[in-house]
Amino acid sequence: MAQSFDRQKAKPHIAEEWVGKIVTLLCIALLIITIFSIVYFVASKGLSTFFKNNVNPIDLLTGLKWSPEGEPPFFGALPFIFGSFSTSILAALIAAPLGFCASVFMVEISPKFGRRYLQPVIELLAGIPSVVYGFVGLSVIVPFFRDVFPGQGIGIAAGALVLSIMILPTITTIATDALAALPKGLKEGSYALGSTRWQTIYRIVLPTTLPSLMTGIVLGIARAFGEALAVQMVIGNAPHIPRSLFESASTLTSAITLSMGNTAMGSLANNALWSLALILMLMTFVFVFIVRFLEGRSKL
């Protein structure tokens, strides 16, 4: 069959290869250019606060007072950083146990019912727009907190609760996939030694899938960290560190969305907001690296 290697005949084949290669290459190039321009843009804007306006980065990270329009202006972003971290971590603390238990139920206890009905319902939560979450939080959670706890009801507690519902699908879906992917032999091995179902779940299933479960939590925290609208609606947006969970506070995202429209491009106040955006972006990178690290560990 020597003629099948004929160059003349093989040509359309080679052309096809090339077209495919070039199209995919162009797509990935476009993506990479976009990502790098965003990073460059945010970084150059965010860093100009330090280089052009001579704001000390340490002051920005540790200062407690935020008044960019004041005389003299203060750029203390610590209240926002604190707000972002406390709401996201608190949200993960609420959502993680719920998500784990839900996924254990769906995979181990009642797989038929769980996989067919519960999982789609939980995944549906991910599709609800964040403004709806914020609205529900504002009209249900905030009044409830106001009645039960001292304060206005707005604050970190309300923000964390709204966020926890928003990140529940992320944590649950990843946990469910991890549990379902566990080799069947491990569970059988445990049962065959005379373990009960709970001993098996508690001693074998959860420890073995722990890296994947942690991945879910970190992705959940990352999502909570970046969420702006829903949090902004229920947190109160006062630029200071609150003394209780039910006192008005701010996050990095809510600070940016609230003031972005009111500052002139290139002004000091505007640049300061870009610095907040830079902090957000860097934190997101950190989360991505943590996830990568955990994923590497989960491949046992």
Place this chain on the structure above:
Amino acid sequence: MEHIGLTAKDLSVHYGDRPAVKKVSLDFAAKQVTALIGPSGCGKSTFLRSLNRMNDLIPNCKVTGEIWIRDKNINSPSTDVVSLRQKIGMVWQRPNPFHKSIYENIAFGPRYHGIKNKKALDEIVEQSLKKAALWEETKDRLNNSALALSGGQQQRLCIARSIAVKPDIILMDEPASALDPVSTSKIEELIADLKRDYCIVIVTHNMQQAARVSDKTAFFLTGEVMEYDLTQNIFTNPQRQETSDYITGRFG
């Protein structure tokens, strides 16, 4: 130590409507190795899994008939499956060590059956590993991950793990088919050793292995036992044409 055997009577297994094992009656004596042979899909593994009620874990799987240990039918709904499985250990084709240290793999079973004393656990770990012929290779690295062991070592670890809960009967589902020849012969030596203390039932695709390690052999075909006899008789003087065809390699 009292030696206990196992008797299956009219045992049938259905997956949904499809019968996988049809009214099998077999008697497994203590201190003996019984091999179950037969072509793929003949129901021998399913039968084996029924003996320690592992098939309970599979939805749609129905096991009917009786399994007698001493004077108890363990295939009844009132059986405490958890304590039953302590008495009947199981080893699979693919080694399935837990993602824990060697020590923790062995201590796993005893610990959850109430042995908390560190010294007693140490003793069980050492004895079990010795019985599984793994002690010499692992005594200096008991706290290392079990996943770092070779496939053959992992399989012996799994055997040690099931010995640690002091069973009477050990079920083995093709325990050497995923291993290299050297590891396989180690497992076979081990089976010969363990025979002194336990009733062993082994499913195997390897005819030579069945001939080497077992005292009695049952030949399964399409969910039924065609022939059950001393291994020697099965391999040298089979009574049925199907058995003869299978062991001479004409099908399967």
